[in-house]
Amino acid sequence: MKGAGTSRRDALKLFSGGAAALIAGCRPAGAGIVPYRDMPEGMVPGKPLFFATSLPLAGAGRGVLIESHEGRPAKVHGNPAHPGSLGGTDVFAEAAVLDLFDPSRSTAPLREGRPTGWGALAAELARLSGTDGAVLLTGPVGSPTMARQIARLLTARPGLRHVSYRTAAPALCSDTHQLWPDWGALDAVVSVGADPLGPGPTQIAFAKGWAQARRDRRGVFRSHVFEAGPSLTGAHADRRTALRPSQMSAVAQALQAALDGGAVETPAVAAAARALQRADGRAAVLPGPDLSGAARAAVDRINARIGAPLRRLRPFDVWDDLAPEPVETLLQDMQSGQVPALIVLGANPVYDLGAGFAAAISRVPQRLHFGRHVDETANACIWHGPLHDPLEDWSDLRGPDGTVGLVQPLIAPLHDSRSAHEVLAMMQGPAAASPHAILRETWAEAWGMDGFEDRWMRALHDGVVAGTGPEEVAAAASAGPARPAAAPAGTLETTRCPSPSVLDGSFAANAWLQECPDPFTKQVWGNAVWLSPQDAGDIADGDLVELSSDGDRVILPAIVVKGQAQGCVTLHIGYGRDAAGPIGSGIGARVQDLGPFVTLRPTGERAALARVQSDFGQHGREILKLAHSVPSEPPAQRPSFYAPRESEGHAWGMVIDTDACIGCNACMIACQSENNIPVVGPDEIGRGRNMQWMRVDRYDLDTGGSGFQPVPCMHCEQAPCEPVCPVEASVHDSEGLNVQVYNRCIGTRFCQANCPYKVRHFNFYDYADKQAFENQGADLLQALRNPDVSVRARGVMEKCTYCVQRISAARREAKKENRDIADGEVVTACQAACPAEAIRFGDLNDPGAAVTAAKADPRHYTLLDELGTRPRTTYLARVVPGDEG
Missing domain, CATH: 3.30.70.20 (Alpha-Beta Plaits)
Known part of the structure; x- marks a missing residue:
C-alpha cells in the first residue's frame, strides 16, 4: 500500500499556508493553525523564527529549537535550556525535517489497502475498544498526557489491556531505574559492556558530560572499557579490552574481588580496579545490557563501596498509574487465539518483534494500526490511520533524565493525519477535543488554574516544563538476560546493537540517515557482519556469509573489524525492512530473530559494499596527531616563502x-x-x-x-x-x-x-x-x-x-x-x-x-x-x- 504523491501545486501551498505555531509568546491559548492572510506579528520575510519543542527518540524526548522560514520548519538546533540536549543535537534530530517532508509518509486512512474516512475508522476504533480482551499495543510511553489518557481509558474500558515494549532503550537504563552519572565528579569510569556515548536518547547529554570531564581534567580523567564490538565509548577509552558478551559478567565479579583485596589474573581488570581505587569516591562502574543479574548486583555493590557519583532515576516510561503488560504475554495470547482485537498505536511490532509476532497477528480477528507510514504492521492490519509527525503535533515528552518538554506544531498537518492523543480520545467514543485541548487539560490538572496561562506560555517559550526533572528511586535488583555462559562448539556469540544511522529501523525511510556512514566501518545503505581478524580467516570484506541459529537464517556481507572480540560477531538492528518506502525497503538484512549463538558459513559469493572509507591507517603520517601527554607549547609554524594572507576586517x-x-x-x-x-x-x-x-x-x-x-x-x-x-x-x-x-x-x-x-x-x-x-x-x-x-x-x-x-x-x-x-x-x-x-x-x-x-x-x-x-x-x-x- 502506498500513499498518494504530492504535486508541485500542493508543495507551493505549504509556503503560503503553513504559518504553523506563529510565535509561542504571541499566540492566544487554544488558537488553531491556519493559513495567514495578514503577516503574523513578529514575522519578518526572510528572517527565520525559532520555536522550542521536543522530539522523540525511542520514546524519550530531547529538547530542540526549530528554525522556521515563513511557516516552514527548515533546521533543527539543540535547546540549551533542556537537560536532554544542552544545546547539542544528534543525527536523528538533525534529520527530523526530512522525516516531516518524507514523500513516503501515509496520507489518508485505509481499510484493507483502500482509502476510507476517519469517521468510519473512528467508529470501528470505539467499538473494538469496548471489546473484552482487546489490546492496546504501544511503544514506550514517554508522554505524561498519553500516560494519563491510557490510564483513564483502561478505567473506562475495563476489558481493555495495555501492552508496551522497547526496542532501543536509553544507555544505562533498566526496567527499574536509569543510571545518571555526574560527569563533573568523575575521574575514572569503567564500562562493562555499556555504551553511554552510543546512539540513543542519552547520547547528547552523556557526550557533553564526558567531553567536559576530559577537557577539565585531561591529566586525571581515565576510562577503561570492556566490550565485544567497537563502540563510540570504546573508541574514546584510555584502555579498551575486547571480550565476548558471555565474559562480561566475569569482569564485573572480578572487579569486585579485586576491590576486596583478591588476586586478579587479567591485567586489564587489574588496571581498571587500580583506577577505581585511586579515584577515591570519584569513580563509577557502568553496567551494560548483557550482564547477568548476579553481575549487575556486583556492579551495584562496587558503586556503593566506592561512593560512585551516580543517581538512580525513574525511567522515562515508568508511571505510577500505568503498569503495561509484557509483550511476551500478548504473544502467547495471540497464538492461542485469545485476543479479539489489537490496536497498535505508534509502533511497528511486526518488524520489531519478528516472525513469531508476524505469524501470531494473523490469528487476531480485528487489527488496527496507527502510524506515520504504511509499514509492515500496517500491511498486516485491516485498518490503518496516519499519525501526525512530531513537528505537526501537540504533545509532551519526558526526557531520559525526567525533565518534561512540550511538543508544539511548527506547521499545519501536511496530510489527513491525526494525533495519537486524538486516537486515544476516539477510543472512548466520539470526541471533538483537539490535541491542544487534551494537552492543556493534563497541565491544568497538574498546576491548577491559578497562574496557568503564564506557566503554559513560559513552558512553550522555554521548551521545558518548570518543576519537572530527575526523580530518584530506590535501587532495585534487575534480573538481567538469561544468557548461557559459553558458546557451544562451532558457534560464535552475537552482540546486537542499534544502528548509529537508523537506530531500530524507525529511521529506515530517511535518506540522509541511510547515507550517513557507520562511524567504524564507514558503510552506508545497509548493515554487515563484523568479524574479528582471527575469526575471519580467509573471509574478506564484502564476502557474503550465512548466519544460522535455531532454524533462522540470515545472509549478510562480512566486514573484518580490528577491535572486534574473537569468538563473537557484532550485528546492527534496524535493517531488512520490507515496507519502509522506496528509500528503506530491501536495505540490509533483519537480524533480530537470531539467537545468542550463530553458526557462520561463507556462501562463496560477494556483495558490493557501499563505503565512504576503507583504509583506516595513517601510513606513517601524522594525519590524526596523538599526544601521550599534553605538550607545553604548540609546535612552531613551518617557514614559508609565502607571506600570511591579510584579511580585511575578519x-x-x-x-x-x-x-x-x-x-x-x-x-x-x-x-x-x-x-x-x-x-x-x-x-x-x-x-x-x-x-x-x-x-x-x-x-x-x-x-x-x-x-x-x-x-x-x-x-x-x-x-x-x-x-x-x-x-x-x-x-x-x-x-x-x-x-x-x-x-x-x-x-x-x-x-x-x-x-x-x-x-x-x-x-x-x-x-x-x-x-x-x-x-x-x-x-x-x-x-x-x-x-x-x-x-x-x-x-x-x-x-x-x-x-x-x-x-x-x-x-x-x-x-x-x-x-x-x-x-x-x-x-x-x-x-x-x-x-x-x-x-x-x-x-x-x-x-x-x-x-x-x-x-x-x-x-x-x-x-x-x-x-x-x-x-x-x-x-x-x-x-x-x-x-x-
Whole structure:
C-alpha cells in the first residue's frame, strides 16, 4: 500500500499556508493553525523564527529549537535550556525535517489497502475498544498526557489491556531505574559492556558530560572499557579490552574481588580496579545490557563501596498509574487465539518483534494500526490511520533524565493525519477535543488554574516544563538476560546493537540517515557482519556469509573489524525492512530473530559494499596527531616563502578538537540539512562519489580504540585548488574564505584533483531534482530547502563554505546596529550540532576569540602541514595517555 504523491501545486501551498505555531509568546491559548492572510506579528520575510519543542527518540524526548522560514520548519538546533540536549543535537534530530517532508509518509486512512474516512475508522476504533480482551499495543510511553489518557481509558474500558515494549532503550537504563552519572565528579569510569556515548536518547547529554570531564581534567580523567564490538565509548577509552558478551559478567565479579583485596589474573581488570581505587569516591562502574543479574548486583555493590557519583532515576516510561503488560504475554495470547482485537498505536511490532509476532497477528480477528507510514504492521492490519509527525503535533515528552518538554506544531498537518492523543480520545467514543485541548487539560490538572496561562506560555517559550526533572528511586535488583555462559562448539556469540544511522529501523525511510556512514566501518545503505581478524580467516570484506541459529537464517556481507572480540560477531538492528518506502525497503538484512549463538558459513559469493572509507591507517603520517601527554607549547609554524594572507576586517578560521570528537556524525547531518546537500544513493557511493561537505575519518589507535577526525574544507590561505581553475570559480574573498562561484564553474574538476584533503565534490548528476535518487526529487521536498543556500544543479563543484550564509546574516545584523560582529555570534551548523563541543569557529583577528585561544593550545597542529597550504581549519591532537590508569 502506498500513499498518494504530492504535486508541485500542493508543495507551493505549504509556503503560503503553513504559518504553523506563529510565535509561542504571541499566540492566544487554544488558537488553531491556519493559513495567514495578514503577516503574523513578529514575522519578518526572510528572517527565520525559532520555536522550542521536543522530539522523540525511542520514546524519550530531547529538547530542540526549530528554525522556521515563513511557516516552514527548515533546521533543527539543540535547546540549551533542556537537560536532554544542552544545546547539542544528534543525527536523528538533525534529520527530523526530512522525516516531516518524507514523500513516503501515509496520507489518508485505509481499510484493507483502500482509502476510507476517519469517521468510519473512528467508529470501528470505539467499538473494538469496548471489546473484552482487546489490546492496546504501544511503544514506550514517554508522554505524561498519553500516560494519563491510557490510564483513564483502561478505567473506562475495563476489558481493555495495555501492552508496551522497547526496542532501543536509553544507555544505562533498566526496567527499574536509569543510571545518571555526574560527569563533573568523575575521574575514572569503567564500562562493562555499556555504551553511554552510543546512539540513543542519552547520547547528547552523556557526550557533553564526558567531553567536559576530559577537557577539565585531561591529566586525571581515565576510562577503561570492556566490550565485544567497537563502540563510540570504546573508541574514546584510555584502555579498551575486547571480550565476548558471555565474559562480561566475569569482569564485573572480578572487579569486585579485586576491590576486596583478591588476586586478579587479567591485567586489564587489574588496571581498571587500580583506577577505581585511586579515584577515591570519584569513580563509577557502568553496567551494560548483557550482564547477568548476579553481575549487575556486583556492579551495584562496587558503586556503593566506592561512593560512585551516580543517581538512580525513574525511567522515562515508568508511571505510577500505568503498569503495561509484557509483550511476551500478548504473544502467547495471540497464538492461542485469545485476543479479539489489537490496536497498535505508534509502533511497528511486526518488524520489531519478528516472525513469531508476524505469524501470531494473523490469528487476531480485528487489527488496527496507527502510524506515520504504511509499514509492515500496517500491511498486516485491516485498518490503518496516519499519525501526525512530531513537528505537526501537540504533545509532551519526558526526557531520559525526567525533565518534561512540550511538543508544539511548527506547521499545519501536511496530510489527513491525526494525533495519537486524538486516537486515544476516539477510543472512548466520539470526541471533538483537539490535541491542544487534551494537552492543556493534563497541565491544568497538574498546576491548577491559578497562574496557568503564564506557566503554559513560559513552558512553550522555554521548551521545558518548570518543576519537572530527575526523580530518584530506590535501587532495585534487575534480573538481567538469561544468557548461557559459553558458546557451544562451532558457534560464535552475537552482540546486537542499534544502528548509529537508523537506530531500530524507525529511521529506515530517511535518506540522509541511510547515507550517513557507520562511524567504524564507514558503510552506508545497509548493515554487515563484523568479524574479528582471527575469526575471519580467509573471509574478506564484502564476502557474503550465512548466519544460522535455531532454524533462522540470515545472509549478510562480512566486514573484518580490528577491535572486534574473537569468538563473537557484532550485528546492527534496524535493517531488512520490507515496507519502509522506496528509500528503506530491501536495505540490509533483519537480524533480530537470531539467537545468542550463530553458526557462520561463507556462501562463496560477494556483495558490493557501499563505503565512504576503507583504509583506516595513517601510513606513517601524522594525519590524526596523538599526544601521550599534553605538550607545553604548540609546535612552531613551518617557514614559508609565502607571506600570511591579510584579511580585511575578519579572518575566519576553525579549530577541531579530536580529543573531544566522539565520531557521532551529528556535524555531517547538520551540514547536510543546513546546506541543501543531496544524497546520491548506494550505486553512486560505490563509484566513489558522494556529496557530503564534511566527513568524519576514523583511524585505528594502539589503545585498541579509534580516533575520529572531522574534515571539512580547509580554507587554505595558499589553496592548491585556486591556481588551476581556468575560469576563477575557486577564489578567496576579502575575509580569507575559499569560496566557490557556482555560476562560473564549468566542471573541469581540476580543483578537485589538486585538493590534497579531498573535500571538494562534483555534481555528476542533478542529484537534487531530475536525477535524484528514488523519491528524493519529489516536489514536496522543495519545501525542505534552506532558502539562504542555493540548490546546486548538475555540473558544478561544491564544498564547505564555513556556512557563509550565517556569516553574512551576522554581518548584516552588526551593520544595522553599527557594531562589530561579536565572538560567538557566528556559529556554523557543524559547530552548533556537536554534542561534545569539539568545534571552535570565529575571527582569528580577534585576540579574545575562542578560536584564537584554541590556536594557541599546546595540542594545536595543522593537517598535512608539510604541504605549505596554510589551512584556516586546524586541529587539536588526541591525547592518549599511558597505561598508568
